[in-house]
Amino acid sequence: MGKARRSRGRGNRADPIAKPVKLPSDPELLKVRETTILPVLNALKNPDPKSRTGAAGAIANIVQDARCRKLLLREQVVTLILSETLTDSSIDSRAAGWKVLTVLAEEEAPDFCVHLHRLDVLTAIEHASKTILETLTATEPAFSKLHKAQQRVVWDITSSLVTILGLLALARNEILAAIVGNQTILRLLFRLAATDIAPQELYEEAMSCLTTLSEDNIQLGQAVTSDQETRCFDVLLKLASGTDLKAVLSCGVLHNVFTSLSWLDHSPGPEGACDAVIVASLSRALEQVTPSNASSSHAGIAQLALEILASIGTDFQQTLEKGNRAPSGPAEPTGEWNGFDDGDADAMDVDAEPEADGEKEEPEGEGEDEDDEEDDNDSVTSDMEADIDLVTGEEGSGAADLNLPTLAGLIQEAVPQLIRLSNIPVNSEETLAIQSHALSALNNIAWTIACLEFAQGENAGIFNAWYPTAKKIWRKTIAPILEADSADLKLATQVTGLAWAVARTLNGETPADGTQHRKFISLYHASKHQSQQTESGQADSTEDQDPFQGLGVKCIGVLGSMARDPAPLEVNREVGVFLMTLLGGGETAAAQTAVPVAETVEVLNQLFDLYGDEEVPCDKEVFWKDGFLKHLEEFVPKMKALARGVDKRSQAELRTRADEASMNLARFVLYKKKYVPK
Structure with a gap:
């Protein structure tokens, strides 16, 4: 008979899952833990409901303090709240519990929201949302008949839920997808957005959350437009016709819905639903902003409206890409320089006649979607082509002649307000923000149009509509800021980016006074001073910044x-000499090392465009008379060395574009040798 195993005298086994609390080493923190943290946590577990409610409220207050917050997290307060406080019979305890989670989500890193999601906080939010919906829609007693204190607690919980949902959605895409897939949560958000029962602050929070959820989200867009319980979409459309904060918030959600569902100018939703519907409303809201009220409540409305217009300006490129007709075919070969195709260097016989339909090297932000655009163009049906006749054939035809209502609205209604606000007197942080947002919106609109092809009459209707507007932007926004000689390099960078887009479209016909190019040369030298400060540790690290978005480029x-x-x-001539100087023409090799590779790439791209056509006067009078070819030929091996010096792994895009510039430089030199003027 086997012997019974002798007991080793162990007591009850410890919980193998529970993690031991790591005590703080700081004596002060240890004292706070003993005198403040542990007593309220113990009270939170007290059988007495009043004690639990008081403890939950106390934690909601002390969690604002960074030291207490860290200590509470050490004591696993989140698990305690999720498992006990949020299921407490007292609604006041539950409200305090949600408040604690809200503060933690706001103050801690996004990883905390991921942690909350893994602890299944969405189930708790769904349960709370269901209870709130039942309370709001109940008839006996009706919510409006409840005591003010009872209503306030319901709104407090609702506010916490909405805030946490917005932060969860920003943390990770899979969490956002889980939120959008929860019908109860969406029902609560739609009711808050479509009814006027919620306090103004909570309404703003709900709309902000919906804006976050609806960005590039077709599922949420479909849910908004198909909601029959509150008819949220119809309510948002009606609200968007106003000029107050509710109108602007509604425009933000509607813009995201239109974009996600591809309700564009050429393929609008029911009753012509597309961004054209909201551009007019946003413009009217901006009309209300004056120098005298720009620092008041109008500031928030203005900044939000400007942000939405900036987004519309960027997203309108999708409309142009999908609606623009495909090219009819390649042009006849000519002797004119037309840039480079994307092919291998060996694919081009430098002695053969150059292709007239080759692609030019594009500045940063311009050629990224060309392949997609060509695919979209090739797939455009004849029916759509009939709907998008952009070429009016009449000189000076205006925006109203375009079959592009969103672009017409941007040009006729939004841009005048953006120009006005870009010149607003800056006397506060609010007015500075308004000016910055106005410039960003103008920049996005201008670059969307600058990315279009206008050669040989393509997109002539858009060009005719935009041409006078572009000149007005230069005269009314760019020129005044240049003349002010502001020392604000952030403002200078914004204005220079806008000026590049406008000048690129006007193609040598900028309404400059003959000296403004010198302002940009001075700005370039100022950017070098800024770079030196950065390298000496006087500015933040720029490792993650796009080298092609700097002021110098x-x-x-x-x-x-x-x-x-x-x-x-x-x-x-002045510009050409300046660009050649940056390549080291007439300078020592040491001078060239001070020019970043990204700037060198852009210098070459601009030189290719400036002197690629031997028929223009500057080719003979500047390029050849000033001996540019000799310096370019000498720079060919230097450019190869510069390109090889860029790390492919850490700076892949820079290396690719440097390699392309190096290859194109060699081909450009051979091309120019072929067409030496007689």
Whole structure:
């Protein structure tokens, strides 16, 4: 008979899952833990409901303090709240519990929201949302008949839920998808957005949450438009016709819905639903902003409206890509320089006649979607082509002639307000923010149009509508800021980016006074001073910044665009010499090392565009008379070395574009040798 195993004298086994609390080493923190944290946590577990409610309220207050917050997290307060406080019979305890989670989600990193999601907080939010919906829609007693204190607690819980949902959605895409897939949560958000029962602050929170959820989300867009319980979509459309904060918030959600569902100018939703519907409302809201009220409550409305217009300006590129007709075919070969195709260097016989339909090297932000655009263009049906006749054939035809209502609204209604607000007197943080947002919106609209092809009459209707507007932007926004000689390099970077887009579209016909190009040359030198400060540790690290978005690159881009034919030869010469100097023409090798690779790439791209056509006057009078070819030929091996010096792994895009510029430079030199003027 086997012997019974002798007991080793162990007591009850400890919980194998529970993690031991790590005590703080700081004596002060240890004292706070003993005197403040542990007593309220113990009270939170007290059988007495009043004690639990008081403890939950106390934690909601002390969690605002960073030290207490860290200590509470050490004591696993989140698990305690989720498992006990949120299921407490006292609604006041539940409200305090949700408040604690809200503060933690707001103050801690996004990883905390991921942690909350893994603890199944969405189930708790769904349960609370269901209870709130039942309370709001109950008839006996009706919510409006409840005591003010009872209503306030319901709104407090609702506010916490909405805030946490917005933060969860921002943390990870899979969490956002889980929220959108929860019908109870969506019902609560739609009811808050479509009815006027919620306090104004809670309404704003709900709309902000819906804006976050609806961005690039077709499922949420479909849910909004198909909601029959509150008819949320119809309510938002009606609200958007106003000029107050509710109207602007509604426009933000509607813009996301239109974009996600591809309700564009050429394929609108029911009753012409597309961004054109909200551009007019946003413009009217901006009309209410004056220098005298820009620092008041109007500031928030203005900034939000400007942000939405900036988003519309960017997203309108999708409309143009999907609606623009495909090219009819390649042009006849000519002797004109038309840039480079994307092919291998060996694919081009430099002695053969150059292709007239080759693609030019594009500045940053311009050529990224060309392949997709060509695919979309090829798939456009003949029915759609009939709907998008953009070429009016009449000189000076206006925006109203376009079959693009959103673009017409941007040009006729939004841009005048953006120009006005870009010149608002800056005397406070609010007015500075308004000016910055106005410039961003103008920049996005201008670059969307600058990315279009206008050669050989393509998109002539858009060009005719935009041309006078672009000149007005230059005269009324760009020129005044340049003349002010502000020391604000952030403002200078914004204005220079906008100037590049405008000058690129006007193609040498910028309404400059013959000296403004020197302002951008001065700005370029100022950007070098800024770079030196950064390298010496006086500014934040720029490792993660796009090297093609710096002020130096933008100055080079706008200078090259301003100097294109038919610009005056004097301007072309000054710009050309400046660009050649950056390549080391007439300078020592040491001077060239001070020019970043991204700027060198942009210099070459601008030189290709400036002197690629031997028929324009500047080719003979500047390029050849000033001996540019000799310096470019000498720079070919230097550019190869610069390109090889860029790390492919850490700076993949920079290396790719440097390699392309190096290859194109060699081909450009061979091309120019072939067409030496007689």
